[in-house]
Structure formats: structure tokens, C-alpha cells
Amino acid sequence: MARNIIVLGAGMVGVSVAWHLVRRGHDVTLVDRREPGLETSFGNAGIIQREAVRPYAFPKDIGTLLRVLPNRQVDIRYRPTGMMSAAGPLLDYWLNSSGERYARIVREWASLIMRCQEAHAPMIEAAGAEALVRKGGWLELYRTRKEFEERQQVAQENHERFGVEYEVLDAEALYAKEPHLGKGLIGAIHWTQPWMVSDPGGLVQAYARSFAEQGGQVKQASVEDVLQVEGGWQVKTSEGDLEAEEVVVAMGPWTGELLARLGMKVPLFVKRGYHMHYSAENEAKLNHWVMDAEKGFLLEPMRAGIRLTTGAELADLNSPPQYKQLAAAEKVARKLFPLGKRRDSQPWKGARPCLPDMKPVIGPAPDKAGLWLAFGHGHQGFTLGPATGELLAQMMDGEAPAVDMAPFRVDRF
Numbered sequence: 001m002a003r004n005i006i007v008l009g010a011g012m013v014g015v016s017v018a019w020h021l022v023r024r025g026h027d028v029t030l031v032d033r034r035e036p037g038l039e040t041s042f043g044n045a046g047i048i049q050r051e052a053v054r055p056y057a058f059p060k061d062i063g064t065l066l067r068v069l070p071n072r073q074v075d076i077r078y079r080p081t082g083m084m085s086a087a088g089p090l091l092d093y094w095l096n097s098s099g100e101r102y103a104r105i106v107r108e109w110a111s112l113i114m115r116c117q118e119a120h121a122p123m124i125e126a127a128g129a130e131a132l133v134r135k136g137g138w139l140e141l142y143r144t145r146k147e148f149e150e151r152q153q154v155a156q157e158n159h160e161r162f163g164v165e166y167e168v169l170d171a172e173a174l175y176a177k178e179p180h181l182g183k184g185l186i187g188a189i190h191w192t193q194p195w196m197v198s199d200p201g202g203l204v205q206a207y208a209r210s211f212a213e214q215g216g217q218v219k220q221a222s223v224e225d226v227l228q229v230e231g232g233w234q235v236k237t238s239e240g241d242l243e244a245e246e247v248v249v250a251m252g253p254w255t256g257e258l259l260a261r262l263g264m265k266v267p268l269f270v271k272r273g274y275h276m277h278y279s280a281e282n283e284a285k286l287n288h289w290v291m292d293a294e295k296g297f298l299l300e301p302m303r304a305g306i307r308l309t310t311g312a313e314l315a316d317l318n319s320p321p322q323y324k325q326l327a328a329a330e331k332v333a334r335k336l337f338p339l340g341k342r343r344d345s346q347p348w349k350g351a352r353p354c355l356p357d358m359k360p361v362i363g364p365a366p367d368k369a370g371l372w373l374a375f376g377h378g379h380q381g382f383t384l385g386p387a388t389g390e391l392l393a394q395m396m397d398g399e400a401p402a403v404d405m406a407p408f409r410v411d412r413f
Contacts (some may be wrong), residue, residue, distance in 0.1 A: 002026050005396075006160060006235050006244040008223050008258070010036035012382050013374050014250035015207045016389030019123060021248075022216040029244070030211065031237060033222040037204025040252050041121035041382055043350040044047045044273050045298045046308045047138060048119050048196040049383045053110040053162040054154075054378060055358035056312075058090075062250055074329045075296020075311035079322075082315035086269035090314070092110065092356035105358055108407040112360075112384055112391075115403065119386035127206035133201055136327065137192040138289035139169070139178065141185050141336075147294055148187055155189055157294050167194045180284040182336045188290075196289050201381055209277040225249070225261060232370055246370040253317050253353040255375040264365065267413055268376060270351040271312035272319075274326040277305035281342035292336055297329040299336070305343045308333050312352070321349045354378045355413075362388055363395060373398060373410055 002025045007018040010032035018030040032034070059068065083090065085103055096102060124133055142148035157165040167190040174188045175181065197203050212218055221239035228234075232245040249255055256268035280286065290302045296311040310329050313322070326347050333339060355361065355376040365371040374392055377384050394401040 001289075003246060004232075004244040005029075005246045005248065005262070006031060006233070006242055007248045007250060008032070008226070008235065009250035009252060009375075010034070010043040010204075010218070011039055011250070011252050012204050012207075012385030013377060013388050014248070015204055015211060016119075016123065016385035017248050017250055017374055017392055018216055018389075019207055019214075019386075020389040020393035020395070021210045023212055024397060027215075027308055028211075029217045029219055029242060030208070031219045031221055031223060031242070033220065033238075035205070035220060036208035036218065037201040039320065040350045041204045041311070041385075042201035043273065043348045044200050044382045045289065045300055045307070046115055046200040046302065047300075047310065047383070048120055048197065049380060050113065050193040050195075051158070051162060051164045051166065051191040052380060052383065053113050053158050054106050055109050057358070058094045060094065060098055063265065072312075072328070073296070074325065074332060076314070077312075077325045078314040079316070079319060082319065085316055086314070089267040089269045089354075089356040092267065093354075093358070097264065100261060103304050106144060109359055111403045112387055113380070114162060115385045115387040115390075117193070119390050120195070123207050123210065123386050124203075127203075127210040129203055129206040132197050132203050132206065134196045134198065135158075136196075136288075136291040137190055137194050138172070138196060138291070139149070140189040140191065140291045140293045141174070141181070141227060142187055142189075143184055143294050147188060151189060151293065167192055178287055179406075180280075180286065180337060181290070195302070198301070202303070223258065226258060226371075227315075228371070236246070246372065248372045248374060248396075249365075250374040252375060253351040253372070255353065255373075259365075259373075262365075262368065262371075264410070266361070266410065268384060269354050269356075269396070270315070270317050271354055271378070272315050272317075272349060272351045273310050273312060274350075275307050275309045275348045276321065277302065277307050279305055279343060281338040281340045284338045286337060288367045290337075291360040292332065295329070295332050297333060300335060304341060306337070309337070317351050321347070323347055339364050352378055352381070357412070359408055360384065360388065361410045362392055363405055363410065366411045
């Protein structure tokens with residue numbers, strides 16, 4: 001039976017939820033203060049990461065912690081105020097990052113990741129977005145033998161347990177694929193399954209257009225409040241009030257603020273990131289998306305130029321940008337590949353919504369009939385949006401979802 005549903009948040013997750021609901025015949029309105037795909041989904045590396053079956057764990061070895069402590073690294077930086085405000089969730093994140101806790105989290109997380117491409121595929125086709133998607137995988141680059149061999153062991157385990165496909169490249173094979181990379185690399189892991197997207201925000205926008213073509217409504221307005229009323233829910237926006245039988249909250253890093261007004265406290269924190277686009281010098285060409293695994297940044301040949309994306313910055317959501325991490329990454333990246341001039345007037349900054357057990361929340365809000373949640377995907381909202389949309393739509397229609405969703409309930413906190 002068709003129902004009136006409002007989806008809050010027009011990133012990859014919210015757009016995907018809305019797309020699946022309208023496809024099932026529901027009357028769906030998608031609400032965001034900006035056009036679809038212009039926040040967190042806009043600035044990522046643009047990889048649909050079938051290989052990412054292990055979420056990013058908090059480093060626990062003393063060597064890594066001592067390396068990070070001076071706060072000058074490319075892969076991770078922190079603001080003391082951000083560390084203090086998220087102290088509780090960060091402690092739980094650290095505790096969840098090893099042993100049986102982490103092993104269980106990997107099993108549950110992988111159940112979502114393994115569905116990512118079969119969930120994206122029908123949306124890509126319906127949106128006519130094939131030109132944005134390139135198959136063939138990406139390269140994870142190494143400089144030292146120890147790191148390279150350890151990563152190969154993990155790759156083999158992931159292949160045996162989760163069907164991850166990869167190829168090990170020695171230096172000769174790597175430079176045959178990427179002749180313009182700088183010297184000093186000993187090899188790479190070629191993750192062969194992932195799909196790369198040359199314009200991540202453009203893919204979200206294509207999905208949103210497909211949603212609208214199927215009868216969905218896109219409303220650009222700021223969400224001011226959400227209230228439970230007789231017969232359903234009222235959403236107060238800058239453009240007037242909306243009412244619906246059900247509401248889905250998929251507002252990424254802004255979800256916690258809204259849920260707090262509804263009396264729900266969730267341990268959400270953010271990992272911020274930056275990107276910049278560059279030209280290439282001397283007609284150099286980058287053929288693949290590449291990650292400098294031991295330094296912690298990625299280079300991606302996007303429509304807008306070669307995108308450099310940084311690692312994580314632990315800071316408050318609304319703290320002013322600080323571009324030292326990007327500058328440090330750029331300095332190393334110029335040695336890896338002959339980057340030319342910057343193409344953007346200023347760096348892009350975004351925030352990844354994270355939870356201390358590294359898993360998203362997908363499912364109903366307890367004791368609030370008709371309120372549904374989809375947030376906290378960390379580094380993989382772009383990858384997992386369509387799978388989240390499919391699974392949540394199944395739950396909302398009273399069907400048994402294709403994956404056990406108990407590990408993703410919000411009341412686990």
C-alpha cells in the first residue's frame with residue numbers, strides 16, 4: 001500500500017533510500033538544504049569499494065600512535081578540541097578495533113559491502129549514468145617490503161572469506177600500467193573488482209534525477225525540526241511545513257543534532273577530509289585511481305582534473321577548515337606524480353559521519369513509529385548508499401531484508 005514518506009538528506013544514502021521507496025510506489029519527498037550530491041557525497045574518492053570488507057580500525061600499535069602524536073602526518077591529523085568533544089566515542093572506537101569485537105564487526109560490515117555493486121547496478125542503468133562509471137579496479141601502492149607483504153596476507157584472507165579479487169603487481173608490472181609514477185615504488189595491489197566514478201556528485205545527481213522521473217519530489221529547504229503528530233510526522237523547513245506518515249533521517253554528519261531534539265542521543269563523530277583538483281604536467285597521464293598506502297592519500301583521474309583526497313582529520317563538524325594536511329599530502333603527491341597547477345579556487349572540505357563500532361545505523365527508531373534512520377556509514381556512504389536504500393525499503397514495507405539487520409539497529413548503543 002502506497003504511503004507518504006519524507007526522506008531528509010540528499011547525499012548518496014538519502015537519494016538511494018528515496019529512489020528505492022518511490023520505485024515501490026510510495027509518494028516520496030526528498031528534502032535537503034542543498035541540491036543532491038553537494039555535501040559529503042561530492043568530495044570522496046569516487047570508488048564503489050567492493051574490496052572494503054574491513055572497516056577502518058583505530059590504530060593500536062605504539063609505533064603508529066607515536067607517529068601520529070606530533071600531528072604532522074598526511075594520513076591522519078587531529079584537533080585537540082575535536083578529540084575532547086568526541087572522547088567517549090573515540091575510546092569505544094579504539095576498544096572495538098581489535099580482537100573478537102573487531103572480528104565480529106568485520107563479519108557484519110562485510111555483509112553490506114558484498115552487496116554494493118549489485119545495488120548500484122540497477123540505479124546506474126535507470127539513471128543512464130554508465131558514462132560516469134569505469135570498471136577495472138584501482139591500485140594500492142607500496143614502498144616497503146614489510147608493509148607490502150602484510151597487505152598481501154590480508155588480501156588473501158579477504159579473498160578466501162569474502163570473495164575479494166585482486167592481483168599483486170611487482171615494480172615492473174606496476175610501472176607498465178602507470179609509467180608516469182615517481183621512482184621508489186616496489187609494487188602494488190590491484191583491487192580488480194571496484195568501480196570508479198569520474199564525478200561522484202554527478203552520480204548522486206543522476207540518481208536524484210531518476211528518482212524525480214519516477215514521480216519523486218525534490219525540495220530544497222533547510223530542516224528546522226521534526227515533530228511526531230497525530231497520524232505521522234511533521235517536518236518544519238525554511239520553506240514551510242511538510243507532513244507525512246513516515247520520515248527517514250539520512251542527514252549524514254548532521255543527523256546527531258536532529259535526533260537530539262527528538263530525545264535520541266547517538267555517539268556520532270566525524271572524520272573530516274579535503275580535496276583539490278590539479279592538471280598534469282608535460283602531458284603525463286594517470287590511468288588508474290591510486291592510493292599511496294604508506295602515506296595515506298589518493299589520486300583519482302576525475303572529470304574535473306586529477307583529484308587529491310586526504311586522509312582523516314579528527315575535528316568538530318563545524319570547525320574552520322585547516323589546509324595543512326592537504327598541503328602536506330600535495331607535497332608528497334607531487335613526488336609520486338607530476339601534478340600541475342591547482343584547478344579549484346579553494347580546497348573542498350567535507351565530513352564523514354562515523355560511529356564507534358564502525359557500522360552504520362539502518363532501521364527503525366525505537367518507540368517512534370514511522371521514524372526510520374540511515375546514517376553513520378563512515379568512509380563508505382558512497383559505496384553503501386544503494387544497498388542501504390534497498391535494505392531499508394524492504395524493512396519499511398514489512399519484508400524480510402536480504403541481510404540480517406540486527407547489528408545495524410540504533411538501540412545497540
